[in-house]
Amino acid sequence: MSRFIQIVEVGPRDGLQNEKTILSVEDKLDLIRALETAGARRMEVVSFVNPNRVPQMAGAEDIMAALPADRVQSRIGLVLNMRGWERCVSTGCDEANVVVCASDGFGVKNQGATVRQQIDTLAAIAERQAVEGGPPITATISVAFGCPFDGEISQDQVVAIAREAAALGVREIAVADTIGVADPWTVRQRIEAVRAAAPDARLRMHFHDTRNTGLANAFASVEAGVDVLDASVGGLGGCPFAPAATGNIGTEDLVYMLERAGFETGYDLAALIRIGRDISAKLGKAPASSLARAGGFPA
Amino acid sequence: MSRFIQIVEVGPRDGLQNEKTILSVEDKLDLIRALETAGARRMEVVSFVNPNRVPQMAGAEDIMAALPADRVQSRIGLVLNMRGWERCVSTGCDEANVVVCASDGFGVKNQGATVRQQIDTLAAIAERQAVEGGPPITATISVAFGCPFDGEISQDQVVAIAREAAALGVREIAVADTIGVADPWTVRQRIEAVRAAAPDARLRMHFHDTRNTGLANAFASVEAGVDVLDASVGGLGGCPFAPAATGNIGTEDLVYMLERAGFETGYDLAALIRIGRDISAKLGKAPASSLARAGGFPA
Structure with a gap:
């Protein structure tokens, strides 16, 4: 019997x-509906950020209202702060994916909060x-393989965040190469280190194909031993x-390879x-x- | 001490x-000169095909005449037949890379010869x-993971060609995913099978990124345990x-990952x-x- 790999659609x-x-x-x-028909059973469908800051993410409440609970198996909302959590609860999301950046530089620029402040938010x-x-x-540790502001991110830093998240009872931890700089050898090392530090949490991996290493990392x-991977249809x-680079690994590319x-x-x-x-x-x-x-092969 | 991986530039x-x-x-x-300055020490610089059939490959003799033997460490010429071998010898190439297609369909369309006829040519x-x-x-087994005309290529077929090439004294065998359909699990299996069948030949792998699996396969x-990989600058x-797809894995992408x-x-x-x-x-x-x-990282 072949092994099942769960792909979380984040397009x-x-x-x-x-x-x-x-x-x-x-x-x-x-x-979202087309992706559900194509087989998506866990999907990041909305982000509870301020729509004035990220206009593309406006309408989260309307989207959730139009997606009954029996449509996709799990409708995930992205949460950066307590206000986001409250919106996530009130709209009836099936999962809250809370982001903790692995660097202060990215955290402050992206979410206005240091790593420590973000962990405190996760705890709250x-x-x-x-x-x-x-x-x-679930918790996503972003920029876990490198940060555009702070440069290299140490494995110890990623492990420390994972340990704290697991201690808070987070059941799934995603380790994210947000800017697409990871290589597969480092990916393997960090998976082993995070698993050792948080043995009870399920591991999810999130890769970008910015430097063409996304599928190698997958x-x-x-x-x-990872069974859950994020991907984005069309490589969106x-x-x-x-700015000239590609983004997330494409769901269709990952499905093809697997x-x-x-x-x-x-x-x-x-x-x-x-x-x-x-x-x-x-x-x-x-x-x-x-x-x-x-296109696929054989055609 | 870190491991050295030799990248043969085929751009x-x-x-x-x-x-x-x-x-x-x-x-x-x-x-060619820019690539040599950038570090290429083995480079496929010419192809001894009929320039009427492949106009881009015209001028092989002129290129070889302009590249003294002390410039790149090894100037490789591609050879499909005896006429090509004679040109390769007379121009003073440092290596001849002889192609044997793994399928009759591709061989007949691309080189006008069945697999058996190509092996006979290699023997001659x-x-x-x-x-x-x-x-x-050296021998390159092309379309070794799938053929656009004959579909799937069995591992046994690839192993049989490798065994014959090794018996002829070929010192390096390249296994090529010419149309970019391989996945890394199959790559690993075929490497192990070819190595078992031709233990004295060095293995080289040649990947195309057509379906984004190139770096995963590398x-x-x-x-x-493979130490020699082909790549093409710019992903040329x-x-x-x-027609809409990309080609060989990019040398710079492979160098970055490694x-x-x-x-x-x-x-x-x-x-x-x-x-x-x-x-x-x-x-x-x-x-x-x-x-x-x-661009790279860190920048």
Whole structure:
């Protein structure tokens, strides 16, 4: 029996977030519904950031209201602070993905908070959830392999954040190469180190293909026993720190690589390729994923 | 002490071969000399095909005449038949890379010869070389992971060709994913199988990034003990069977991944990025390599 790898679709959130062409709520719902039909069972569908700061992420409440709980198996909302958590609870998200940056430089520029302040926020959210209820919390450690402001990020720093998150009861920890600088050897080392520090948390890995190492890093992760990976249809997801570069690893590229080797993902590759091409056209650009350009094999 | 990975630069041959913009001999010499300055010590510089069939590869004799033997450490010529071997000898190439396709469909369309006929040619060349002298022979098994005409290629087929090549005294065997369909798990299996069948031959791997698996396949190869990989500056190398897709793995992308993990390659990454951008501009297209678009890290 082949091994199942769960791919969390992040196109509607991380993928769109930096796109200049602003999509309507209805466009975003079309994308989410198409992805669900193509096999997405966990999807980051909204971000509870300030829409004045990130206009593309406006309409989170409308999107959640239009997506009944029985549509996608798990509708994930991105949360950066307590206000985000409250919106996440009130809209009925199935999971809250709370971000903790691994560097003060990125944290302050991106979220107005140091690493320590972000961990304190995570702790406060976990406490609210324990007392008042609310969706399960996952934590994403962003810029975990390098930061555009602070440079190299040590493994010890990533491990320390993971240990604190696990101690707060976070059930899944994502280690994210937000700016796409990781190599697969370092990925393997950090997976082993984080697993040793947080043995009870499930590990999820999040890669960007900025420097073409995304699928190598995904392969290294699966070989290291990771069963959950983020990806973005069409390879959506620009990087504000490398404007000409591509973004997240493409869901269709990841599905191709895994299924060609005999893994199961539950996705329909041909449908993903169509969705990647369609959403790229809607955004007025060529698809960033390789499968959208080359097609599958055998055809 | 870190491990050294040898990258054979194939941009001037495999990279340019399918480009529509025909470069002059002087342009190609500029590229070859720049790559040598950037660290290339083995380079596929010419192809001894019929220039009427492949106009971009015209001028092989002029290129070899302009590259003294002391410039690049090893100037490799691609050879498809006995006529090519004779040209390779007379121009003074340091190595002859003889291609054997793993499928009859590709062989007949691309070289007018079945697999059996190509192996017979390799045998005839090896015999000529043993009697008359000439450069050392390496063999590239092309379309070794899939063929655009015949579909899947079995591991047994690749192993059988490798065994015959090794029996002919070929000292290095390259296994090539010519159309970019391989996944890293299959790559690892085929490396192990070829090594078992041809234990005395050195293994070289050749990947295309058509479906974004190129660097994952390179990582899997290095992890499986392979020390020699082909790559093409700028990610040059279109695929006639997937016109919108990218080609060979980019030398700068491979150097980035390896050196970020502590391997040595002998290449100057910044120089490669410049060369990749320059040659892409000369060919009138955006660079296909990720490093040419995103730049290195740390910057």
